[in-house]
């Protein structure tokens with residue numbers, strides 16, 4: 303089982319991350335701990351250094367390119383503003399356990415007050431392009447965060463490919479929650495789609511079509527482009543809704559993908575492992591026994 307996107311370095315685990323890691327170890331998991339700015343990226347690398355089957359991703363989340371109030375069901379904080387420091391992240395990303403650059407991307411759901419939307423898009427694009435450049439330089443894939451900005455993100459990726467004359471920019475659109483039309487645009491660009499516990503949620507009364515549209519993406523997405531993740535501590539799958547999410551809960555995501563696609567859990571796990579090893583070239587195939 304693989305959680306290709308979690309935040310075990312966050313404060314939510316400060317008292318018991320060792321216990322959480324043990325639970326994941328018992329299930330022989332591979333984890334990718336994802337940074338969101340300089341300190342959480344450094345902490346991700348530290349965790350990866352200590353545990354064999356834990357890897358790290360380093361980068362600057364779009365929400366931290368401005369200071370923004372975030373207040374929703376599971377999350378309330380004020381983001382700390384940071385400018386992407388190429389040299390700092392290059393040094394960090396040269397570590398053998400760093401497998402990708404991110405999470406970076408576009409976030410138009412949480413918009414800071416008093417800042418123009420066009421200005422935000424510009425800021426997020428510039429930060430993304432810098433990180434894409436670093437990913438190219440170090441030959442690493444990207445972990446891309448997109449919320450309420452799928453069309454804008456597609457345009458930025460196309461611009462990046464044109465600028466650098468690249469055929470394909472390697473990466474995953476993590477926690478994909480869009481529809482099939484949006485999904486196809488990313489698949490056409492060679493991207494993978496990461497699914498979280500969101501695919502296990504029942505339809506929302508206010509927007510039942512969105513759930514149906516997301517499950518259509520799960521059904522249609524080619525088996526060789528799917529990744530599994532939790533985004534823990536957020537987005538616990540339906541079975542554990544209301545609890546702090548932990549990486550081993552990704553088993554609920556795997557089960558749901560199998561159910562929607564009409565395939566066995568084993569087949570989905572095998573495909574996800576192959577996809578993960580293909581995209582993140584620096585991950586070593588897990589030895590028996592999992593995380594040490």
Ligand SMILES: [Zn+2]
Pocket residue numbers: 405447448476477
């Ligand atoms: Zn994200």
Ligand SMILES: [Zn+2]
Pocket residue numbers: 307309336405533
């Ligand atoms: Zn995340």
